[in-house]
Amino acid sequence: MKKTNYVKIAIYVILAIVVIGFFRNTLGRGMNDFDVVHRAATRVLHTENLYNFEDGHYLYKYSPFFALLVAPIGLLPLSYASLVWLLGMCVSLFFIMKMAKQMIMSDKPPPAFFYILSLLLASKFLAREIRLGQTDFLILLFIFICLLFTERGKEFLAGIFLALSILIKPTSLVFLPYFLYKKRFRLTATTILISLVFLLAPSLVYGFSGNINLLLGWKKIMSISSPPLLAVDMNQSIFALFHRLLTSTPYGVNILNLSYTTVTAIIYTAIVGLFGFLLFLNKKSETIEKPFVHSKESIEYSLLFIFMALFSPLGWFQNYSSSILAIMILVYYVLETNFSKIPPKAGKDKFITFMLVLFFILVDIINFETVGRRLNDLSLYLSFITWGILILIACLSKLRLSRIA
Structure with a gap:
């Protein structure tokens, strides 16, 4: 048996043990x-x-x-x-x-x-x-x-x-x-x-x-x-991002102190802008002859899935489970361009690899168990997860604008 096969088996066994333990704990705690x-x-x-x-x-x-x-x-x-x-x-x-x-x-x-x-x-x-x-x-x-x-x-x-x-x-x-x-x-x-x-x-x-x-x-x-929850730490939507940064909140991370009406106008302008950008990316798909992905609209769909949580007034961070398609597209691209024996003509793309590592640090590495409650809470107040999601949007946009996917 090849060494890589032993590594795969070991990883799967470890994952199975972790998952079973997690499920038991979930059912036990409710x-x-x-x-x-x-x-x-x-x-x-x-x-x-x-x-x-x-x-x-x-x-x-x-x-x-x-x-x-x-x-x-x-x-x-x-x-x-x-x-x-x-x-x-x-x-x-x-x-x-x-x-x-x-x-x-x-x-x-x-x-x-x-x-x-x-x-x-x-x-x-x-x-x-x-x-x-x-x-x-x-x-x-x-x-x-x-x-x-x-x-x-x-x-x-x-x-x-x-x-x-x-x-x-x-x-x-x-x-x-x-x-x-x-x-x-x-x-x-x-x-x-x-x-x-x-x-x-x-x-x-x-x-x-x-x-x-x-x-x-x-x-x-x-x-x-809903209104009292717009700026709470677990809310990682675009509403929470702007409310925490641009209004006076108990978290003390605001850089400006704007009125609720002004911030609301900024939020909806950003939402319209992001959706308009998605339509712009869709127009760009017409110039792609051989897309990297099977379904040409995968980029648009992955962005719409992300927008479900990002545009929600109460976008709790677990709602970004909807980013799974975006993550799978980017992982596939990185594995094929950086580690495949016969990479596509796009060549190695270190930018997207670096951005995914940064996403992993902001979203997954920084948590209560690794950095403690105080730093974890600060990361939520500063919307690290939202910034991580914006990184995914930037990576997907690069694939489309580069005429890759």
Whole structure:
């Protein structure tokens, strides 16, 4: 057996031990965010109100439809339901990475250590996602299925799955302007129509007026609970970045003290600018004859996935699990250009390798266990994770502007 094979086996064994230990610890401590989902599922079964400020910090902030969708899991005790949810998250992540791989390199075998390095770079997001029992993997799975149907020309089915993702978290709405720009009108219309149907679906349980009350309760919960969280450390969205840097906050890291209205205007200008830049990059794809990736729109899709968390007022750092496609594209590029025996004509690209190392330091290396609570908190106040995400955007942009992908 080759020495490299022994190394691979050793790495896989170590990873298996770490993952099993992590899962045991997760189930033992409980998944706080999934507890909220399970509570909502049981409330649907008893036609109880989903939105109650007496729930304290762990408010249910998803749509009434999502509670209806997961209602069957409310039939199980929390311990069994948690196990089912954890297994579902793992299965979702498996298919997410499988579809991302297909989008990047089709049926071509991946380079050595491709999956390991991709998981390593995304580990902070993925581990936190699993630890909390969040819903992002399910959202990403639905969107990837939507993109799969889109590429096959089945826009009606694509619209159904995009609507499913939107009715879990509205962050998926960021895909609609792009699809409109690409003149995928049937997909867009289907998404809007099916979303409206899903919004009305809880009427089957609560009645029409009861469902309206739920929708109003959802709006009230979001409008009241969200503003105080715009600048908290775990929030790594573009909203939090500018609020911490440009307004007077308790964290004391601001460089200016601007009004809320001014900062809001700056934020939305930045969002429009970034989205406009994405459309500019899409125009550049027309000049690429042989893209490095299998699907020419992989760059656009990876940016839209990132924007889901970046443009959300409450973009918790685990929500950047959505950056998995971007990370996989860049890891594939680095492995092929720097370590392949027959690198493509682009040659070695030390810039992107260096930027990925910098991303790994900012996002993964700096944490509570390695630098202590004080420095870790400071890194969150200074939005190190957001800066890391902006590094990914810069790397993806370089690939497109260099006519590589």
